[in-house]
Amino acid sequence: MLAMGGEVQDPAILQIRVVEGEGAVYGVGSRATRGVTIQVTDETGKPIEGASVSFRLPEAGPTGTFATGGRSEIATTRSDGRAGVWGMQWNRTVGSFEIRVTAEKGQSRAGTVCAQYLTDAPEKAQSARIGPRSNHKWLWIAAGVAGAAAAGIAATATKSKPGLTTPTTTVTIGTPTIILGHP
Numbered sequence: 001m002l003a004m005g006g007e008v009q010d011p012a013i014l015q016i017r018v019v020e021g022e023g024a025v026y027g028v029g030s031r032a033t034r035g036v037t038i039q040v041t042d043e044t045g046k047p048i049e050g051a052s053v054s055f056r057l058p059e060a061g062p063t064g065t066f067a068t069g070g071r072s073e074i075a076t077t078r079s080d081g082r083a084g085v086w087g088m089q090w091n092r093t094v095g096s097f098e099i100r101v102t103a104e105k106g107q108s109r110a111g112t113v114c115a116q117y118l119t120d121a122p123e124k125a126q127s128a129r130i131g132p133r134s135n136h137k138w139l140w141i142a143a144g145v146a147g148a149a150a151a152g153i154a155a156t157a158t159k160s161k162p163g164l165t166t167p168t169t170t171v172t173i174g175t176p177t178i179i180l181g182h183p
Contacts, residue, residue, distance in 0.1 A: 019038060019082060054101070062094065
């Protein structure tokens with residue numbers, strides 16, 4: 001932001017949003033193949049370049065170390081306001097934990113947390129997520145089933161009228177395929 005004299009002024013308020021990594025699930029003892037990316041903006045939503053961002057892992061319990069070997073890492077936001085860390089080496093303790101994220105630019109500061117989970121079930125660690133975003137596939141399946149039910153009701157209503165043929169409707173939701181009407 002420019003001040004009256006043309007000099008750059010620090011933002012009054014910083015906001016942090018986790019862009020990638022929220023709710024990630026990893027196998028114990030593994031290395032993070034995806035990281036945590038955050039975006040820092042001012043009070044109007046404009047990206048903040050050059051903010052110092054600290055990522056901090058818990059000292060005990062489910063945790064790990066950053067690529068540098070420590071439990072904290074500092075990054076600087078790019079012109080798009082984003083900064084991130086990746087390649088964390090996880091320990092062998094199962095459970096949930098939070099990565100604490102703090103951003104600072106001039107006198108302004110903001111903080112947030114990013115939830116993570118370590119599991120000893122390898123099949124759950126593969127692209128699994130925890131938190132509110134993990135059930136989107138079930139939302140799509142439920143929407144598909146509701147659509148199929150509506151199509152079935154419409155087909156039944158059409159069938160009861162003389163001279164009209166029953167349309168065949170196929171709804172594909174991955175595996176299995178649902179066919180309504182006569183195949």
